[in-house]
Amino acid sequence: MAGSARTDPASSVPRAGQSQLKYSTRISLLVPIWFLTLQLLALVLFALGFLLTRPVLPDIAVKSVTYSNPDVLLPREFKRVVIILIDALRHDFITSSSGNNDAYYLNVLTTPSLLSASEPEHAAVFKFIADPPTTTLQRLKALTTGSLPTFIDAGSNFNGAEVTEDSLIQQVPLSRGDGRIAFAGDDTWISLFPSLSNGTYEDKNLTFPYESFNVWDLHSVDAGVTSHLWPLLQRKDDWDILIAHYLGVDHAGHRFGPNTPQMNEKLLEMDGVIKSVVNAIKDDDETLLVVLGDHGMDEKGDHGGDSKGEIEAGLFLYSSRPFLAPVDQPETVNQIDLVPTLSFLLDLPVPFNNLGSPIASAMLGSDYNFQKLASTSRIVAEQIYQYRSSHPSFEGNSELAELYSAASEAWNSSQDYESISKLYLAYQEQNLKSCREMWARFDVPSMFAGIVIFVATLGALVVFYFSFDGEVDCPSDHLNFLAPKVGYGGVMGLVAGAGLGYLQSRLQIAAVFGCAMGSIIGFFQGVRKLPSTKSPVSKWTVLALLSIILHGILFASNSYVVWEARSLSFLLVSFGFIFLVASFRLPDAKSRATAVIHAVVFIIQSRIAEYPRICREEQLPFCTSNFYASTASSVSSLPAIIVLFGTAMALPAIIRSFLRTSASYEGSAPLWVGFGLRVVLVLVGLYWTLDYVEADPEAQAYVEVLKICKYVVSRVLFGVTVLGAPLAWFRGLPFCLRVEMTNNQQKIKQAVQNGDVDTASKTSPVSVEIIGFGNTYGSLYLLLFLSIFAAVALCMKPVGGIAVAVMVYQILTLLELGDALELFTKSPILTPTVIGLMATQYYFATGHQATLASIQWDVAFLFTESIRPPLTHLALIFNTLGPFILAGLAVPLTVFYKLSPSPRDTRASEVIMGRVVRAGTGATIYAGGLILLNCIMTFILRRHLMVWKIFAPRFMLAGATVIAIDGAIVASTFLASKAIQGVFEVFG
Structure with missing residues (x-):
């Protein structure tokens, strides 16, 4: 049999039936599924306690007696308001600059600043501060309710839930009777306020939503909004609020970056829109114009975080009548301050959950009447006081109570309205600070319960790994005994937890905790009766566990989290040097030379993986992004696309060289690797070439043709x-084997002629040699792994595709080292752990960071122009979690690589399945250890200043990592069982 092989030590075990093999391989799936379920339960419990939500009261505000008090002087109301929301309108996009004017976005959208300078009582520009997370859905909630978001709200940005609390949108029909809202633009409004489209209180012909998620489309939504804006302006008696939500500026930022010709073009277009609306209401003193951004963008055009560019949006107010107190400098206001301001200017009740303060210049008016400011501040303070009085969690703040009493006393005893205004505004500011602190009150019992389950699960994983002797035992030997105890324990724990939860009013948490812990306790009860492991703990296993701890303790420091990629590079390079030292100790010269070369290559690959990067804000100025064509763009560079084509040529050749070491580049391998993989990678390069050409301003005439070609590819x-x-x-199980048959008749005849009857009698008339037999399992499974790799590479940007190709090369290098150093048998946990470390390293190399802003949302439109499940979701999952998925799917290769079948021996095949389960357990230990240490550090540092900026996103990444790796382990265990059954059917 040609090709080197690792012989199977269980080949002498008595043969069992094929049905027993199928049962053993299928029951093996219970292990990764159970551990995945446990870690999901723990993750949910911890997230419920850590990712907070705020109390939302269902009360609806009504005009109090204060509004009709003769001592209360309110600003003159407007009959209607036009709101032009330019998504991602950064503050410096609408301010004039006398400095460096080379930037494409400076001094382009000039109408707001020109009007503010020439008519300061009619117009003003404000610096509009958004609360993070700076995602559109959260900003729209704040802009309509006056409330604050919490971090978990960011997860619903693309799956928005209906706003059930009091809002300006709800107050218009309630307070004005037949009040109506006209709307055109981002369909996120429809998900937040379904009544805009279902006709409950709106005419359907006043609502024109457009799909908002396609960040590659710069013009369709804006053109649609503009086409409806002018007819609606002519029908001004049909609506009270007209909302026009433009998306082109935001999409230009995501697609090309802010400092690009495309951004210049969109800002010029928006300037024309604003100028036209100003002209349309020039003689209408009953209409107020509000132009605003829901958030800004960073220097690359993304948003979601809390950098200066992301939180500093722009706000512009204009009316043909004087209504503003002129200010010397652009006034800085919170976004939630717009809600009470518009409430007064439209004569509406301030929404019940509002936390904002009225904008001073709009309340003072052109006559600087502090009585107006004091009156509106008092009404807002009373609204906030009522809101606080309606929820028990607000009780016990004596400082706020004293501020409110002092302001009320001053109102009743003084005519110094300027001082009164300051007292009420101080109360509102202190309340806002108090609410931000209060909504950071974590549910410690829930977080602690999640950590306890993680600890118990990791303990079960380690015990299972060391009690399961993969060289002798089979999955069925363990699971037939353990499964009933785990099931009984889970049921009993669920019952006990539900009973305790019912008594403590925490039914869900207690039930989940009880079910998880009950099943784990049942597991440990069963393990006690299993035979102890027959092999000692190797130094390689200690090294693997130490690396998990070293990776996990990085989460104890915000600086180490920020620079995690460099720390991982150090760990992987360290492993490479350890492999290098171990290689020099090999006795065989040829094996020693081969292992040394692979160890050096592994070190080089680890260093290369550190090079591609997207820098996060905290790394500047000590980091330079090189993932895109420039640091201020999301367009791929031409050199990266050229290298991607080179990768399409090189990677199949590299894989071929690895397969030839075991004579496995036979059978289906040339078709799958030499032809199929190469063609697929070339087409991936073609796709990104078309995308690069489409981004060229000179190719705009061919955009539609290019889009069609892209989607076809x-x-x-x-x-x-x-x-x-x-x-x-x-269906076909394409083996990488070739059968050579040799006719030995001439050899037999020659032996007879020579009188060697014994040799002639022992020689078969026809001899059969199977080329590639020594790597039957590994080559077969590798073909499937490469097809999934191709799917992941398709969903990556060009540099990301190159990075995952290097990852595949490094995995193969690690497999060769594992075979040469006998790591697969000495420590089945080591190579899965190193692959897990590689997955995290290549997550950063594919243009990602542990931040919301680094998610490459535009990849969702790789296959379609609109959101089309599951294509949209698969593209995002493969793009974001691709390295972790590949890592989990690669784990069976640590068992299969250069492993030959044991013909006619079912028991040996069962043992191989047992090794796959054990290797998968090793990978799950890595993922479980990482999420456990992350949760512990997050729990300890939950009051850290950087908790929401650094630690919360890293926790979310750790949670996604454990789901991706564990889910891939479940899939790979199933696929490995299929491979084992297929090999047995051929050779058994």
């Missing part, structure tokens, strides 16, 4: 990599 690739190739593998 991407959909064909999706069909081949995600559907076609895996299905063909699953």
Whole structure:
């Protein structure tokens, strides 16, 4: 049999039936599924306690007696308001600059600043501060309710829930009777306020939503909004509020960056829109114009975090009548301050949950009447006081109570309205500070329960790993005994937890905790009766566990979290040097030379993986992004695309060289690797070439043709990599083998002639040699792994595609080292752990960071122009979590690589399945240890100044990591069982 092989030590075990093999391989799935379920339960409990939500009261505000008090002087109301919301309108986009004017976005949208300078009582520009997270859905909630978001709200940005609390949108029909709202633009408004489209209190012909998620489309939504804006302006008696939500500026930022010709073009377009609306209401003193951004953008055009560019949006107010107190400098206001301001200017009750303060210059008016400011501040203070009085969590703040009493006393005893205004505004500011602190009150019992389950799960994983002797035992030997105890324990824990939860009013948390802990306790009860492991703990296993701890303790420092990629590079390079030292100790000269070369290559690969990067804000100025064509753009560079084409040529050749070391580049391998993989990667390069050309301003005449070509290529690739190739593998099991038959008749005849009857009698008339037999399992599974890799590479940007190709190369290098150093048998946990470390390293190398802003949302439109499940979701999952998915799917290769079958021996195949389960357990220990240490550090540092900026996003990444790796382990265990059954059917 040609090709080197690791012989199976269980080949002498008595043969069992094929049905027993199928049962053993299928029952093996229970292990990763159980551990995945436990970690999901723990993750949910911890997240419920850490990612907070705020109390939302359902009360609806009504005009209090204060509004009709003769001592209360309110600003003159407007009959209607036009709100032009320019998504991602950064503050410096609407301010004039006398400095460096080279930037494409400076001094372009000039109408607001020109009007503010020439008519300061009619117009004003404000610096509009957004509360993070700076995602559109959260900002729209704040702009309509006056409330604050919490961090968990960011997860619903693309799956918005209906706003059930009091808001300006709800107050218009309630307070004005037949009040109506006209709307055109981002359909996020419809998800927040379904009544805008269902006709409950709106005419359907006043609502024109457009899909908002396609960040590659700069013009369709804006053109649609403008086409409806002018007819609606002519029908001004049909509405009280007209909302026009433009998306082109935001999409230009995401697609190209702020300092680009495309941004210049969109800002010029918006300037024309504003100028036209100003002209349309020039003689209408009953209409107020509000132009605003829901958030800004960073220097690359993204948003979601809390950098200066992201939180500093722009606000512009204009009316043909004087209504503002002129200010010398642009006034800084919170976004939530717009809610009470518009409430007074439209004569509406301030929404019940509002936390904002009225904008002073709009309340003072052109006559600087402090009585107006004092009156409106008093009404808002009473609204906030009522809000606080309606929820028990607000009780016990004596400082706020004293401020409110002092302001009320001054109102009743003094005519110094300027001082009164300051007292009421101080109360409102202190209340806002208090609310921000209060909504950071974590549910410690829930967080602690999650940590306890993580600890118990990790303990169960380690015990299972060391009690499961993969060289002798089979999955069925363990699971037939453990499964009933785990099930009984889970049921009993669920009952006990539900009973305790009912008594303590925490039914869900207690039930989940009880079910998880009950099943784990049942597991440990069963393990006690299992035979102890027969092999000692190796130094390689200690090294693997130490690396998990070293990676996990990085989460104890915000600086180490920020520079995590460099720390991982150090760990991987350290492993490379350890492999290098171990390679020099090999006795065989040829094996020693091969291992040394692979160890050096592994070190080089680890250093290369550190090079591609997107820098996060905290790394500046000590980091330079090189993932895109420039640091202020999201367009891929031409050199990266050229290298991607080079990768399409090089990677199949590299894989071929690895397969040839075991004579496995036979059978289906040339078709799958030499032809199929190369063609797929070339087409991936073609897709990004078309995308690069489409981004060129000179190619705008061919945009539609380029789009069609792009989608044809991407959909064909999706069909081949995600559907076609895996299905063909699953149905056909393409072995990388070649059978050579030799006719020995002449040899027998010669032996007879020579009188060697004994040799002639022992020689078969026909001899059969199987080329590639020594790597039957590894080469077969590798073809499936490469098809999933191709799907992941398709969903990556060009540099990301190159990075995951290097990851595949490094995995193969690690497999060669594992085979040469016998790591697969000495420590089944080591290579899965190193692959896990590589996955995290390549997560950063594919243009991601542990931040919301680094999510490459535009990849969602790789296959379609609009959101189309599951294509949209698969593209985002493969793009964001691709390295972790590949890591989990690669784990069976640490068992299969250069492993030959044991013909006619079912028991040996069961043992191989047991090794796959054990290797998968090793990978799960890495993921479980990482999320446990992350949760512990997050729990300890939950009051840290950087908790929401650094630690919360890293926790979310750790949670996604454990789901991705554990889910991939479940899938790889199933696919490995299919491979084992297929090999047995051929050789058994």
